[in-house]
Amino acid sequence: MKFHKEGWPSLLIVLVFSAILIFIARHFFPTFAIAQWFAYLASGFLTITILQFFRNPTRKFTLGENLVIAPADGKIVVVEETNEGEYFKDKRLQVSIFMSPTNVHINRYPIAGIVSFFKYHPGKFLVAYDPKSSTDNERTTVVVKHKNGSEILFRQIAGALARRIVWYCKEGDVAEQCQQMGFIKFGSRVDLFFPVGTKLNVKIGDVVRGSQTVLAEI
Numbered sequence: 001m002k003f004h005k006e007g008w009p010s011l012l013i014v015l016v017f018s019a020i021l022i023f024i025a026r027h028f029f030p031t032f033a034i035a036q037w038f039a040y041l042a043s044g045f046l047t048i049t050i051l052q053f054f055r056n057p058t059r060k061f062t063l064g065e066n067l068v069i070a071p072a073d074g075k076i077v078v079v080e081e082t083n084e085g086e087y088f089k090d091k092r093l094q095v096s097i098f099m100s101p102t103n104v105h106i107n108r109y110p111i112a113g114i115v116s117f118f119k120y121h122p123g124k125f126l127v128a129y130d131p132k133s134s135t136d137n138e139r140t141t142v143v144v145k146h147k148n149g150s151e152i153l154f155r156q157i158a159g160a161l162a163r164r165i166v167w168y169c170k171e172g173d174v175a176e177q178c179q180q181m182g183f184i185k186f187g188s189r190v191d192l193f194f195p196v197g198t199k200l201n202v203k204i205g206d207v208v209r210g211s212q213t214v215l216a217e218i
Contacts, residue, residue: 004106006166006183007054014050018043053186055104061178061211066146069178070213071110071154072190073103076206084193087117087143087153092193095200095215097208099159099188107190108211109144111152111218112177115169117143123158140167140182144175150218153193156184178211194218 003011018039025032025039062069078096099105123138138158145151156165167182175181192215194200200216202208208215
C-alpha cells in the first residue's frame with residue numbers, strides 16, 4: 001500500500017502536533033499516567049487516520065475504449081435527469097458518487113480523450129448529500145471529449161469536511177483513462193453527466209471502485 005503525495009503536508013502537521021502533545025504530557029504531567037496514555041493514543045489515532053485516508057492502493061485498472069469507468073470510490077447517491085447549466089446547457093443524466101472519509105479519495109479520468117473544458121469554482125462547504133452542493137460548493141468542472149465526439153462532464157465537489165480540491169489537469173491535456181486527475185481531501189462527491197438515454201450499469205445505493213467499476217458505455 002503506497003502513501004499518496006497529497007498526504008505528506010497533513011502527515012507532517014499530525015506528527016508535529018503529536019510530538020508537542022507527547023512532550024506536554026511527559027514534561028508537565030510526569031506522574032499522571034492517564035495524561036501520557038491519552039497523548040500516545042491520540043497521536044496514534046491521528047497518524048493512522050491520515051495514513052488510511054491518503055492511501056494509494058495498487059489496482060488493476062478496467063479499461064475500455066467506449067466504457068465510462070468510475071472516477072472515484074464511493075456510493076451512488078444520485079441517478080436522475082437534470083439540467084446542466086454550465087457547459088452543455090441542456091438536460092443530462094446525472095450520476096453522483098459520494099466519497100466518505102473512509103474511501104480512497106483519488107480522482108481519475110473516467111474516459112480517454114482530450115480535456116476540452118476546465119474551470120475551478122470557489123464556494124461553500126455544504127454536506128455532499130445536499131443537492132445544492134453540486135452548484136454551491138467549492139468544485140471543479142472537467143469535460144473530456146472522446147475520439148468518437150462524445151463528451152463526459154464530471155465535477156469534483158468539496159464536502160462539509162473537505163477544504164481543498166486538487167487537480168492535475170488543464171484544457172488541452174490528453175486524458176488517459178483511469179489516470180489520476182486529482183484528489184479531494186476529507187469527504188466529498190463526484191458528479192458525472194451523461195447524454196440522456198445512456199444505459200447505466202449502476203443504480204442508487206451501489207458501491208463503486210474508482211478505476212474498476214464500469215458506470216456506462218458510450
